Amino acid sequence: MAVRALEADLEPAHPGVLVDPDAIVRPVLSVGPSFKRWAIAMAAVVAWALFAWIWQLWRGLGVTGLGRPVYWGLYITNFVFFIGVSHAGTLISAILRIVHAEWRRSITRMAEVITVLVLFFGVGNILLDLGRPDRALNVITHPHFRSPLLWDVMSISVYLMASSIYLYLPLIPDIALLRDRVSGWRHGFYRRLALGWAGTPRQIHLLERAIGAMAIIVIPIAVSVHTVVSWVFAMTIQPMWHSTIFGPYFVVGAIFSGIAAIITAMVIVRKVYGLERYLQPVHFNNLGILLLVMSCLWLYFTFAEHITVWYGQEPTELSVFDARLFGRFAPFFWAMFLFCFVVPFAILANPRTRTIKGTLIASISVNLGMWLERFTIVVPSLSNPRVPIHTFLYAPSWVEWSLMAGCFAAFTLLYMGFTKLFPIISIWELQAAEAEAAGWMALVAGEGDEPAGPGANGEASAATEPALAGGWR
Template structure:
């Protein structure tokens, strides 16, 4: 059995063993973009925030928009993966790791935007020297730190069996690293039991943490009395938007990895079908919350809020607002509602559209309110400088760079979960189906009960 599995899953090891010229070209482009972003940051560090478009009263702009956007994308992994694991969705197995990796890697860039917005990075120490738990900013710091630690642990624990496989298969400079990270894994039943228990506990724990993170991010806005921010709906509104953009980012990663590494036998049409249906549900939920938010503001007709409302709908920010509506609602809804267009090419278009639209949504939340402050200040204006745009591009390139490096160090598809699914998944699903239906459920042959903790004979491949 293990020999057949080794041959069948050999393609999953190829990204770690073979590197073509296209990969190095990509790395060159990404590193160049990151270095340009480093130059932009040094310019800001030397000259101050005056080189950006930030001003009074627009003290938040691209940096906070990007912060909310990147933290939202992080919901692609841990939250989706944890829910699918707890629901015992068998189709989750090929996608969990690439989703979890997105969560861990993108969080660094979300937090990095806060450092950019501070101007002086040493001001981060003030969060510890003068910490005050009544501050929503402190809640944000605590929740993101817990989320990063929990997501990293969740990703690492689920990779231990595959790291052990790499330890015994790869003999280059990476072998000592795998030796340490494998933690002495040998596939014993006791180790398997502990691993399954740890994964179950972490999956349960990270769901409320993930929900709380974007809720707290929304409270940084909603706890103020700024017009169009002071809203009790912001918590669930931000969480739904985060899941929506996270699914779109995950499917873009799946499509690219499927094409580049020929993973068609693992990332099948059915996976995109199910995720497409989930994204369609999030699209409708996003529209519901957006409609409710703007309807209540319009119906209340509070003068200061209405100045921002009309600035978005018919004023200076109307192009951003209506582009957001088209990219977040019209395009994905038209594609995902139709089974004929809900295929990989259509889903790729919808995912790109949603990523663009969700960034615009964050931008239209942040900037128009600050341009039209409640305080009796002069109306402001904001346009990002080349520094802000360069750093945004560098952060996107940096995330893709780290993801590309991750693919070269660890299997992007969980090998042990795939093999476990082959050996136990069919029997477990058959047994569950027998329990759902009356009588024997039409299943003439009894299903063999399989323990949930065993990973099967493939573990004998590990020395």
């Protein structure tokens, strides 16, 4: 029995899957009709958003639905949302790397790409929100270090750099692999990016050292980023922004929406690029559990945030509280509650529904819910100022919606583009795991189970082998 338990424990995350680099590389080098259709569609949305943006630059922010006192709206909501989603990658992959979760190997890259790309849109939304984007560099030429917005600029820049490096380092061996397989412009492109990678043990050692170091460095940076984003609000004395738990609350929300974003991306990539071999139910199951935990944590923070306000009955805070829970913003608030907790909890708490489809539904729900959460943080506080001035019901204009759609479309487009330049799954890491597993298998060889066949029937294998769920090592 002991042996079998050990065996189960040591089971590699990708039992018996022989890593087939060709299968992963093939979609990188070929462009199908479906890809083109999507790319054109997304490019059209981006083009429309560009038009909207030029319109806004020309006419000023008057083309938005903003006004006094609702000075911030959709753009800042999107900024917080995108920065939140950016925690998908780096933080999660770094944590999983540090704890040596074997099942992470096939998903880390997918997640890290989300981080890097989405950060641009987070920053981009700030630029969209500026009245004078032409003067954006004033934050560098005339910095004022007491401004949380400047802290944001700094931490996001550092995060962007760190996560770019953290994305790039594990890419090097795969770029080298591609370099060796292609010719033409791609060869030159990969050759430059591969930095002379030859896969020597010294190089491997250095790379692993560097990745390990980055994984540790990137965690505090990531935490700081979302903490500082929350401080943009919490450092003011505005009702229901001025909260001590906003830092951890935003970090939890960020990880929450980040995981949801990864799951959503994984399902799509898996389906589109036929990577069912590498993205197996176990991944969705594990991430689903993680999402469930975060959902509960989110509920805890949300509850703590609101119960204190309600119990305190401080009038200015209460006016925002009432507007959020029972007033104009109640539909958004309760939809958020439904999407962030009720739906994911109902699906993910039950192992039977914690399937790929189930986690996908839960993830989309969480992403919607977290966007609504950002909205219900930004807008109600501004709509209920302390002074009794005339307020209005903020409704985003077509320009704002267009630019939001443009951000999502541009993100999709860039993500698609990335998959056509680099393998979306870390080939060398899977190979390393295989090698490692082979070593272990050799150790415990004998009466070991026959590995499950490679292939399309991943869901069935998850159902028949529940032991795979425990991938933590």
